[in-house]
Amino acid sequence: MYIPPHFQETDPAEIAAILDHAPLACLVAQTPQGLVANHIPLLAAPDGALIGHVALANDLHRLIPDGAEVMAIFRADDAYISPNWYPSKAEHHRAVPTWNYQAVHIHGAITFQHDDHAKRAAVALLTRLHERRVNDAAAWKMADAPADYMATMLAGIVAFRLTPTRILAKSKLSQNRSPADLSGAVTGLQGRGETGMAARMAKHLPPTS
Secondary structure (H helix, E strand, O other): OOOOOHEEOOHHHHHHHHHOOOOOEEEEEEEEEEEEEOOOOOEEEOOOEEEEEEOOOOHHHHHHHOOOOEEEEEEEEEEEEEEHOOOOHHHHOOOOOOOEEEEEEEEEEEEEEOOOOHHHHHHHHHHHHHHHHHHHOOOOOOHOOOOOHHHHHHHHHEEEEEEEEEEEEEOOOOOOOHHHHHHHHHHHHHHHHHHHHHHHOOOOOOOOO
């Protein structure tokens, strides 16, 4: 990923926030059949590994061996930025459109786990996090399903852990523009209802006295 210095994201908290906000990763692997990409929700474990699972029918765990290098791509909000939102455009017209976004590329070694304990842990951790966000106290639990049904479902998946070896993160949020232009872009996005990206960009505005 091309990352100019002014767009390089180095804040661990911001990187973690991107993964938390956009957990559906694009997992890319080089296989004997060429590049393969799968879209898989991943969860960051306390030890820094990424946890997920794929369908048993998915050939990924047969195409690449344990320890193979893969790349997980996470992308948060993105938005088109019009030069018409920059006050400076009215002064000299030296402005062009761009596209703002945040993305994290995590390279690492993948290890597939076929045992029941690992599969239960992967499903339990992922569903606990997202069910609590959606249903709060009424969150679905694995124990809610009949034991034989749950066993059948678990038999149809393969768990995995991705141990990161390199993390590249980019926050392209108009930090290279003047405060006036950045503010204009924030206002423009707010007017289009793209409040998520607007809020992320607004964090780079200088504090008001």
